[in-house]
Amino acid sequence: xxxxxxxxxxxxxxxxxxxxxxxxxxxxxxxxxxxxxxxxxxxxxxxxxxxxxxxxxxxxxxxxxxxxxxxxxxxxxxxxxxxxxxxxxxxxxxxxxxxxxxxxxxxxxxxxxxxxxxxxxxxxxxxxxxxxxxxxxxxxxxxxxxxxxxxxxxxxxxxxxxxxxxxxxxxxxxxxxxxxxxxxxxxxxxxxxxxxxxxxxxxx
Numbered sequence: 001x002x003x004x005x006x007x008x009x010x011x012x013x014x015x016x017x018x019x020x021x022x023x024x025x026x027x028x029x030x031x032x033x034x035x036x037x038x039x040x041x042x043x044x045x046x047x048x049x050x051x052x053x054x055x056x057x058x059x060x061x062x063x064x065x066x067x068x069x070x071x072x073x074x075x076x077x078x079x080x081x082x083x084x085x086x087x088x089x090x091x092x093x094x095x096x097x098x099x100x101x102x103x104x105x106x107x108x109x110x111x112x113x114x115x116x117x118x119x120x121x122x123x124x125x126x127x128x129x130x131x132x133x134x135x136x137x138x139x140x141x142x143x144x145x146x147x148x149x150x151x152x153x154x155x156x157x158x159x160x161x162x163x164x165x166x167x168x169x170x171x172x173x174x175x176x177x178x179x180x181x182x183x184x185x186x187x188x189x190x191x192x193x194x195x196x197x198x199x200x201x202x203x204x
Contacts, residue, residue: 001003001021001026001085001086001087001120001121001192002079002086002087002089002119003087003088003089003119003120003121003122003123003187003191003192004089004091004092004093004115004119004121004122004123005017005020005088005089005090005091005092005093005123005125006091006092006094006095006098006112006122006123006124006159006170007095007124007125007126007127008095008098008127008131008132008154008155008156009136010127010130010131010132010134010135010136010139011125011126011127011132011175012125012127012135012175012180012183013031013090013091013095013125013136014030014090014113014191015110015180016175016180016183016184016187017030017088017090018030018088018090019091019180019181019184020088020188021087021088021187022185023184024086024188025086026086026087026088027081027084027087027088028087028088028090029081029084029087029088029089029090030079030089030090030091031074031090031091032073032074032075032077032078032089033073033074033077034050034074035074035077036073036074036077037050047202059125063110064102064104064105064127065104066108067100067105067107068096068100068101068102068105068108069108071092071096071100072096072108072109072112074096074128075092075093075096075116076115076116078092079116079117080116085101086111089119090124091114092119092144093097093109093112093113093118093119093150093168094122094159094162094163094168095159096109096160097109097129097158097162098155098159099132101158101162102149109162109166110166113166113168113200118166118167118168119168119169120169121169121170121171121191122163122168122169122170122171123158123170123171123173123187123191124156124159124171124172124173125172125173125175125183126156126173126174126175126176127174127175127176128154128176129154131176133154141162147188156172160172171190171191173187
């Protein structure tokens with residue numbers, strides 16, 4: 001079973017994805033493009049070099065099609081991990097499309113879904129821009145995202161519209177003023193426990 005945890009920066013994706021994977025013995029995959037290229041140490045020179053190149057190519061190239069394909073390398077890597085039956089994906093196709101999708105490159109995302117398939121379920125985590133900025137500041141007051149005006153704009157409608165068009169099964173969960181434990185339990189009840197019951201019934 002493949003579950004994608006999506007949402008804008010500061011919404012709590014990584015914290016919730018890690019806890020969900022731990023509690024249910026799923027493989028956690030986060031920052032897949034870094035995993036693909038073997039970049040694991042954030043203080044290494046290779047990591048810094050890759051980050052600079054990533055910013056240069058992904059953010060400053062001005063080529064929407066190139067950016068869409070490059071940003072999708074992590075999505076391709078994640079969905080082709082056949083050795084893992086159950087995975088929690090921290091940031092997948094919807095987050096990618098939210099950040100990089102345009103009218104010029106939407107065909108890339110449509111083709112991508114045909115090639116790699118879609119997660120069994122996608123969880124879109126929601127929080128207001130104010131809450132997200134506060135969380136990012138608490139996490140790292142020097143985070144460069146705090147200076148990015150685009151990140152303050154809510155683009156959930158963009159994600160949801162694409163999910164509906166591409167027939168990606170999804171649920172939306174508001175993370176504001178809620179404990180991590182409560183959110184994880186809700187996801188388990190809606191998705192994982194329900195799936196386990198179906199499997200048990202099938203086996204009987």
